[in-house]
Amino acid sequence: MKIAIYPGSFDPVTSGHLNIIQRAAKIFDKLIVCVMVNAGKNPMFTLEERVELIRKVTGDLPNVEVDSSSELLAEYARSKGSCVIVKGLRAGSDFENEFQMAMINHKINPDLDTMFLTAEHQYMYMSSSMVKELGSYDVDLSDFLPEQIIPDFKKRVSTIHQGGNRK
Numbered sequence: 001m002k003i004a005i006y007p008g009s010f011d012p013v014t015s016g017h018l019n020i021i022q023r024a025a026k027i028f029d030k031l032i033v034c035v036m037v038n039a040g041k042n043p044m045f046t047l048e049e050r051v052e053l054i055r056k057v058t059g060d061l062p063n064v065e066v067d068s069s070s071e072l073l074a075e076y077a078r079s080k081g082s083c084v085i086v087k088g089l090r091a092g093s094d095f096e097n098e099f100q101m102a103m104i105n106h107k108i109n110p111d112l113d114t115m116f117l118t119a120e121h122q123y124m125y126m127s128s129s130m131v132k133e134l135g136s137y138d139v140d141l142s143d144f145l146p147e148q149i150i151p152d153f154k155k156r157v158s159t160i161h162q163g164g165n166r167k
Ligand code: ADP
Pocket: 007, 008, 009, 010, 011, 014, 015, 016, 017, 020, 086, 087, 088, 089, 090, 094, 118, 119, 120, 123, 124, 125, 126, 127, 128, 129
């Protein structure tokens, strides 16, 4: 069984991420979407919330599993019996960083390869941080976020604007 891992911050999962998930799920027998702990970022949603939001939008994909991990990605993949990491590659900006990560992961775990799916043109310039910026304005988010999670996103934005605590 070919198992692939799709790692990221997914804060929150965007339509661009979902497009990669749907395409990768068709290629592999099983796709594990893994929310990785990234100490350098100050997230809008907790790890558990991000996992739940991804579960909400992937409910119709039976071979997609959602998980989270604070392990080194190369070790996590090994523990799941996976030898493929899937990444989405957007215009220009992702290349240098992704290339470096792919090399490092392969060095740590030589059985592990990284496969890149190019972002579709409508998602090419989309990132979670861009969507979070837009959240502050009255913009239609349906091109950016999967419909099922727009209410969760708006609720969180308004909580933050009211100065309330994030969960
Ligand atoms: P970001 O915070 O930049 O949106 P993540 O760290 O959550 O992204 O990204 C996880 C993976 O998804 C990375 O491989 C990233 O390149 C990819 N990705 C992010 N946004 C898109 C998009 N709009 N289209 C395709 N791939 C994407």
